[in-house]
Amino acid sequence: MPRDREPQLAYSELQYKTHDEEKRRQKAAKIVAVLQHFLGRDDLTGLSALDIGASTGYTVDALATAGATTTGIDIDEPGISFARSRFGDKATFTVADGSAIPAADQSFDIVVFNHIYEHVVDADAVMAEIVRTLRPDGVAYLGFGNKWAVVEPHYRLPFLSWLPEKPADRYVAAFKRADSYYERFRSRRKLITMCRGLRVWDYTYTLIGDAEQFHATDVVPRRLAGMPIGFFRALRPVIPTFIWIGTPGTTQPQGPAVKCPPSAITE
Incomplete structure (x- = not known):
């Protein structure tokens, strides 16, 4: 059961200014690359996008730079303040909770929910809001940590x-x-249940197979970079991160051929 208490804000304004920008921009580039591949586009021009848990705004900036009309929301007021000061001329930033998105039904072509679910009070409510605010042919980028990962990513224990x-x-x-x-965190099976209402495509192994193309060299430890895809599939029970695309409709990946094509999650 989720706890009743709210998570503590992790950073001061000064710490936001000293974030590792290079790493954050790489993660943002990965998100844009996956979205463009699924949609079969070279950019996101003409699309509307929402980033839930936008914090310092680097993903919002990447989406806006790719052409999307972008909004970032977060309960983290210092983070949103930093994002407005840095990227406010390119996008909109609002202090808001993902379980109550301040937008009408079917407002967005793209919603990003990246490595946030483990922090929120009610992840199922956030997912319900994603389904509500996505257009019928819209897509959600879903970056999910795995409960059964051997090393917890926040505290490295x-x-x-x-x-x-x-x-x-x-x-x-x-x-x-x-x-x-x-x-x-939740197990893969419980994450699939959390995504009810969306048809989900697994990009996890697509990124591993074409890490350079998808700006995903951070996904695989350097010492394991040469291992075959079958090796990583065998590690699925404990793989640290799942990268999925969800859509309310029947849209399928439209991008060019890759070494390990994304697959529909049916189990």
Whole structure:
């Protein structure tokens, strides 16, 4: 069950200014590349886009630079303030909760929900809002962390996300990483259930197979970069991140051939 308490804002205004911009821009470029491949487009001109959990705005900036009319929302007021000061001439930024998106039904061609679900109070409510605000032929970029990843990505502690609430709290406190463990990850099966209302396409192995094309060299550790796709498929139960595209309609990937084509998730 999600906790009632709200997550703590992680950064001060000064810390936003010292973020690793290069890494954030690479992640944003990856998102745009996946969206363009699925849509079979060289840019996003003429489309409307929403980034949920926009924070410092780098993904919003990348979407706007690709041509989309873009809005970023977040409950993180310092992050939104930073984003407005940096990118406010190119996009709109609003302090808002993803479980109550301030937009009419079928407002967006694109919604980005990237590595946010584990932080929110009610991820199912956010997904319902994504389905509500997507146009029938729209697409959602879904970057999801896996509960069964061996190393938890926020605190870098092995098996942290595997633990029940109270033992997880004691674990992070014992290593002086935090007073308690707020994040709540889900298994692949539960993530599929969370995406009900969308037809979902798996781009995880597409990115691994064509990492340069999709600006995804951060997805695979350098020492494993030469391993065959079958090796990574075998690791699916513990793979750290799933990259999916969801659509309310029947749209299929429109992009050019790749080494490992995206596949529809049916299980």
